Amino acid sequence: MAPNLPFKLNNPELFRDKSYVDGQWVESTSGQRFDIVDPGNGKVFASCPTNTADDVDKTVNAAHAAFLKYRTLNPRKRAQLLYKWDALIRENVSDICQILTHETGKPLAESRGELDYSLGFTWWFAGEAERIRGTVATPAIDGRRVFTVKQPIGVAAALVPWNFPVAMILRKCGAAFAAGCSIVIKPSPETPLTVLALAALAEKAGFEGGVMNVLTTDLENTPGLSEALCRHEHVKKVSFTGSTRVGKLIAKICADGLKKVTLELGGNCPVLVFDDANLDQAADAISALKWRHAGQACITVNRIFVQKGVYEKFINIMLERAKKLKVGHGAKDDTTMGPVTTPRSIDKALSLVEDAKKNGSRILIGGNKLEIDGGYFFEPTVIADAKDDLMLAQEEQFAPIAAFFVFDTEEEAVERANNTSMGLASYFFTKNVDRTWRLLENLEAGMIGMNTGNQSAAESPFGGIKQSGYGKESGKDVAIDEYLITKTGTMTVEGL
Incomplete structure (x- = not known):
């Protein structure tokens, strides 16, 4: 019993x-x-x-x-x-x-x-x-x-x-x-x-x-x-x-x-958002990926690359969605983001945020541990102007941290997205059909989400390349x- x-x-x-x-x-x-x-x-x-x-x-x-x-x-x-x-x-x-x-x-x-x-x-x-x-x-x-x-x-x-x-x-x-x-x-x-x-x-x-x-x-x-x-x-x-x-x-x-x-x-999954993307479509998909299980998924987006022309606009769209998250015990009806699963995850999240602060990134919201009923809670965190040499860009975050990186050209974005030892999943949002095919072939990952966030399904082969x-x-x-x-x-x- x-x-x-x-x-x-x-x-x-x-x-x-x-x-x-x-x-x-x-x-x-x-x-x-x-x-x-x-x-x-x-x-x-x-x-x-x-x-x-x-x-x-x-x-x-x-x-x-x-x-x-x-x-x-x-x-x-x-x-x-x-x-x-x-x-x-x-x-x-x-x-x-x-x-x-x-x-x-x-x-x-x-x-x-x-x-x-x-x-x-x-x-x-x-x-x-x-x-x-x-x-x-x-x-x-x-x-x-x-x-x-x-x-x-x-x-x-x-x-x-x-x-x-x-x-x-x-x-x-x-x-x-x-x-x-x-x-x-x-x-x-x-x-x-x-x-x-x-x-x-x-x-x-x-x-x-x-x-x-x-x-x-x-x-x-x-x-x-x-x-x-x-x-x-x-x-x-x-x-x-x-x-x-x-x-x-x-x-x-x-x-x-x-x-x-x-x-x-593990994964260090990038997402590329281009100037011609449907920004609401991208924000909905990326938000669902990023905040699910407080960021603790191998295929979650780790690095959010946004083209310069829509960079600030897209961050603001994502920021508004993040502000609506309700953090609390998972069994409560109004909770939309629960705790991290282990206390060591909080320590890691704090170290990632501190490293970003020291290196000139903007912490737009969050960045702190939350004291709620003795649970392992961390604020939904949005970081702008992230750099490729930050800890949060070099390793799997496994935390509720959305870090934004700006880029100019497709070639630059692909090179930076691939600049990791991992290769589990990559995502992109664009309405250019030629670019879509180029990105499918050029991004180094076992799974590619094209104008799509969560892509895992029973009928779809799941697995990575490189050190994923x-x-x-x-x-x-x-x-x-x-x-x-x-x-x-x-x-x-x-x-x-």
């Missing part, structure tokens, strides 16, 4: 505060637990088991045993399981949103938006399960036929962040389950309850024990547990979403076992291929 939670659940069975291993709800071998804090007030409201590397072997072995059975399940039955899981999540959206809001701090409307977006993955991959295809070919040598078959790779490990826990789980699990893989999930210490609620519904949907497993742990034990997962002989695929620094470490560890890896890493990672999640064929191997057969046939 759920403890005395600060919110009411219509379905109390959704609250799970134990790890999920081989179809059982279990404590860790250490017997220790860690606290879950509501970032909207800084108060502890639940706890979860502190799993360590000692819990990995048993869990992965159970996942491997489940994989040997699950991989033989025909694609239609895998699709039916995914559809059932999808339906159960839809039935329990309001409860999941409550848990999500109290773990991440995001407003309930944003939590609902994440659920709506995330359910696209279960629906999409349920359809993809029956569309995995091999090939048949006639080779150059007479009397032979060459064919390929696609088979599930094995146990997958999913290492997921706290900013979009529902989306990360359904995107990774959707592809893995459709392909025929089992999975071990290590959720972020900030958001284990949301992930465990999804596991409870997967169990109810009929996924057998061991197909989906969740090991919770605290910040201190995250590196050791994650490394043990990556090194385990039965883990054949690792999918990580998080920082570039940690992604590089995971890539090094997985290289020892030549494991298949998908890395969706490699591999794709979601989309047609590419995402599910991350969980498959291709086996080639060559046959000599008499009489041909």
